[in-house]
Amino acid sequence: MPVQYILREWDFQGLNLKMAPPVFIPRPETEELVDWVLEEEAQRPCAAGTQGGPLILEVGCGSGAIALSLLSQLPQQSQVIAVDKEEAAICLTHENAQRLQLQDRIRIVPLDVTLGTLPRIFLGGGVLDTERWWTHLLPWGPMDLVVSNPPYVFHQDMEQLAPEICSYEDPAALDGGKEGMDVIIHILALVPQLLKGSGSVFLEVEPRHPGLVSSWLRSQPDLHLDLVAVRRDFCGRPRFLHIRRSGPQCGCPVGT
Amino acid sequence: MRARILWEVAGFLWSRGAPGPARRSLSSGSPQLEELFARGGPLRTFLERHAKSEVQLQARGPELAVVAKLLSEKELELRETEHLLHDENEDLRKLAENEITLCQKEITQLKHQIILLLVPSEETDENDLILEVTAGVGGQEAMLFTSEIFEMYQQYAAFKRWHFEPLEYFPSEIGGLRHASASIGGAEAYKHMKFEGGVHRVQRVPRTERQGRVHTSTTTVAILPQPAEIHLVINPKDLRIDTKRASGAGGQHVNTTDSAVRIVHLPTGVVSECQQERSQLKNREMAMKKLRAKLYSMHLEAAASKRYNARKIQIGTKGRSEKIRTYNFPQNRVTDHRINKSLHDLVTFMQGEYLLDALVQSLKEYADYESLVEVISKKV
Numbered sequence: 001m002p003v004q005y006i007l008r009e010w011d012f013q014g015l016n017l018k019m020a021p022p023v024f025i026p027r028p029e030t031e032e033l034v035d036w037v038l039e040e041e042a043q044r045p046c047a048a049g050t051q052g053g054p055l056i057l058e059v060g061c062g063s064g065a066i067a068l069s070l071l072s073q074l075p076q077q078s079q080v081i082a083v084d085k086e087e088a089a090i091c092l093t094h095e096n097a098q099r100l101q102l103q104d105r106i107r108i109v110p111l112d113v114t115l116g117t118l119p120r121i122f123l124g125g126g127v128l129d130t131e132r133w134w135t136h137l138l139p140w141g142p143m144d145l146v147v148s149n150p151p152y153v154f155h156q157d158m159e160q161l162a163p164e165i166c167s168y169e170d171p172a173a174l175d176g177g178k179e180g181m182d183v184i185i186h187i188l189a190l191v192p193q194l195l196k197g198s199g200s201v202f203l204e205v206e207p208r209h210p211g212l213v214s215s216w217l218r219s220q221p222d223l224h225l226d227l228v229a230v231r232r233d234f235c236g237r238p239r240f241l242h243i244r245r246s247g248p249q250c251g252c253p254v255g256t
Numbered sequence: 257m258r259a260r261i262l263w264e265v266a267g268f269l270w271s272r273g274a275p276g277p278a279r280r281s282l283s284s285g286s287p288q289l290e291e292l293f294a295r296g297g298p299l300r301t302f303l304e305r306h307a308k309s310e311v312q313l314q315a316r317g318p319e320l321a322v323v324a325k326l327l328s329e330k331e332l333e334l335r336e337t338e339h340l341l342h343d344e345n346e347d348l349r350k351l352a353e354n355e356i357t358l359c360q361k362e363i364t365q366l367k368h369q370i371i372l373l374l375v376p377s378e379e380t381d382e383n384d385l386i387l388e389v390t391a392g393v394g395g396q397e398a399m400l401f402t403s404e405i406f407e408m409y410q411q412y413a414a415f416k417r418w419h420f421e422p423l424e425y426f427p428s429e430i431g432g433l434r435h436a437s438a439s440i441g442g443a444e445a446y447k448h449m450k451f452e453g454g455v456h457r458v459q460r461v462p463r464t465e466r467q468g469r470v471h472t473s474t475t476t477v478a479i480l481p482q483p484a485e486i487h488l489v490i491n492p493k494d495l496r497i498d499t500k501r502a503s504g505a506g507g508q509h510v511n512t513t514d515s516a517v518r519i520v521h522l523p524t525g526v527v528s529e530c531q532q533e534r535s536q537l538k539n540r541e542m543a544m545k546k547l548r549a550k551l552y553s554m555h556l557e558a559a560a561s562k563r564y565n566a567r568k569i570q571i572g573t574k575g576r577s578e579k580i581r582t583y584n585f586p587q588n589r590v591t592d593h594r595i596n597k598s599l600h601d602l603v604t605f606m607q608g609e610y611l612l613d614a615l616v617q618s619l620k621e622y623a624d625y626e627s628l629v630e631v632i633s634k635k636v
Contacts, residue, residue, distance in 0.1 A: 002511055002513075003513045004511075004513070010513075011533075011534040011535055012535075013535070013537075014535070024508075025511055027506075027507055027508060027510070027511065028501065028515060028535065028536040028537070029501075029506060029507050031535065031536070031537050032537070035537075149508075151508070152507075152508060153508050153509060157505075157509070161509060162510070162511070164511060165509075165510075165511050169511070173508075174508050204507065206505065206507065206508075206509075207506075207507075233506065233507070234499065234536065234537075234540065235497075235499060235501055235506055237505075237506055237507075239507060
């Protein structure tokens with residue numbers, strides 16, 4: 001059994017978080033994702049968010065590691081909407097938010113971003129009865145940032161994972177389907193509906209993904225998204241992606 | 257910049273009435289420094305030579321000449337006033353006494369100024385430092401003593417209002433300490449702590465001893481100055497960072513709690529490791545800090561090795577294996593072997609406050625003395 005589940009706690013970005021199986025255990029690389037987001041935020045002119053702190057959407061919050069470490073290092077007015085499809089993750093994020101007294105700045109929403117049909121723009125033409133589930137999130141306003149460490153393991157690699165991972169952590173938090181792209185694609189597809197024109201998407205991915213994501217974005221010109229930067233982790237592997245809208249940075253997301 | 261600071265110090269010294277404890281100890285606690293000022297001695301010869309020389313020996317030359325001249329004048333004044341002590345007139349005698357006291361104070365201040373002007377300041381004096389303690393000979397007892405030494409310095413840092421941040425801490429099974437390191441920062445931290453490096457020896461009946469015999473154990477203390485950013489620039493390309501996660505795909509594919517980090521500085525081969533923290537980020541930061549301190553040490557060694565060769569008070573790697581101090585519990589005495597000075601009340605000493613500070617002061621004065629001797633013995 002992984003040590004973090006035995007101890008029922010582990011550290012992330014200087015915060016001590018409760019751990020509970022089968023909720024995904026934060027990896028050390030992900031600390032660098034948080035650092036990158038904070039660096040970028042620090043460089044933006046004060047226009048971030050309507051209230052002086054960014055509004056962030058985290059997809060697949062797990063234990064709340066990313067959401068809570070961002071909140072604890074961003075201005076008081078920053079807020080996070082954290083979604084996860086797993087009940088246990090929702091509970092654990094809630095518990096950790098309370099432990100850290102951040103519950104007033106985070107909204108934790110059970111949501112499976114892969115459910116419901118994809119928006120019509122993706123299907124190339126015909127109007128379908130789309131379940132616009134993401135409209136649940138719209139009342140909170142367009143997001144400044146979308147951050148995620150989505151399941152990105154290639155499905156064919158799942159059985160090679162070490163036993164302590166296979167046997168204890170939720171496979172749904174790891175399995176990204178064919179080429180590990182399923183959840184990534186769904187996140188990028190909803191970006192135009194939810195992200196401000198000047199907003200950014202930060203993703204943690206597998207080392208083979210930068211090329212795959214880049215190709216996919218080029219094949220979806222109607223999304224108007226560009227991969228603007230790839231950052232390596234401390235082991236030198238390409239690990240993090242920064243994606244933005246291409247063309248002139250308009251103020252409102254398409255579709256509102 | 258330094259000249260300006262010295263002038264401010266000089267002005268401050270001039271305007272103050274009674275000398276503070278530091279200056280009082282200059283005349284009473286530091287016989288070597290007093291000796292240097294003896295009439296006809298090497299320092300006097302040096303000052304006279306310096307006054308006559310047209311070539312400025314150092315940047316502070318003009319100030320030195322002025323202060324030296326003032327000192328001579330004050331000493332002359334003192335000698336002349338002393339005659340009046342034997343005068344028949346009581347009022348005159350009393351006046352003379354007052355004059356003499358004032359004169360002596362001023363003379364002490366002037367001597368202090370001369371020392372300040374002559375003793376070269378180290379590049380590192382204002383730096384922060386990394387303190388490392390490692391248990392030496394003596395098994396469990398050595399480790400217990402190491403823990404006490406570490407605590408003593410922690411309290412000393414608090415006493416001096418320095419910042420003390422433990423970096424690594426490897427305890428032993430019975431509450432002792434195998435190895436620990438801490439980052440210490442604050443006003444003149446390195447200037448004070450630099451004399452603590454070396455082997456500290458303890459003589460006492462260990463807690464683990466059943467037959468009441470006195471044992472001798474050791475702790476090694478190392479003091480590494482921490483360079484400011486500008487003093488040492490490391491190119492990230494020169495570093496190789498090794499971690500347990502380095503093989504394989506990393507990320508979601510791996511869950512290992514081994515967050516140990518090892519940094520190798522490729523050009524020099526210097527290695528620095530840290531596995532103290534759960535966070536790899538934190539371990540990396542600490543390993544980098546230690547690497548910088550090690551590289552800086554090496555850089556300083558090259559420059560300082562010539563200067564410090566002949567001295568009793570060795571700083572840096574030369575001094576690392578020297579037995580500098582013995583803590584004798586049965587005799588309740590701590591002795592520093594470099595200046596052959598003993599202090600009593602060992603328990604109070606280990607509290608890391610006034611007594612330790614007094615010893616550090618004495619060491620500093622002796623080091624100044626050695627510096628001074630070097631300066632004045634240099635051939636023009």
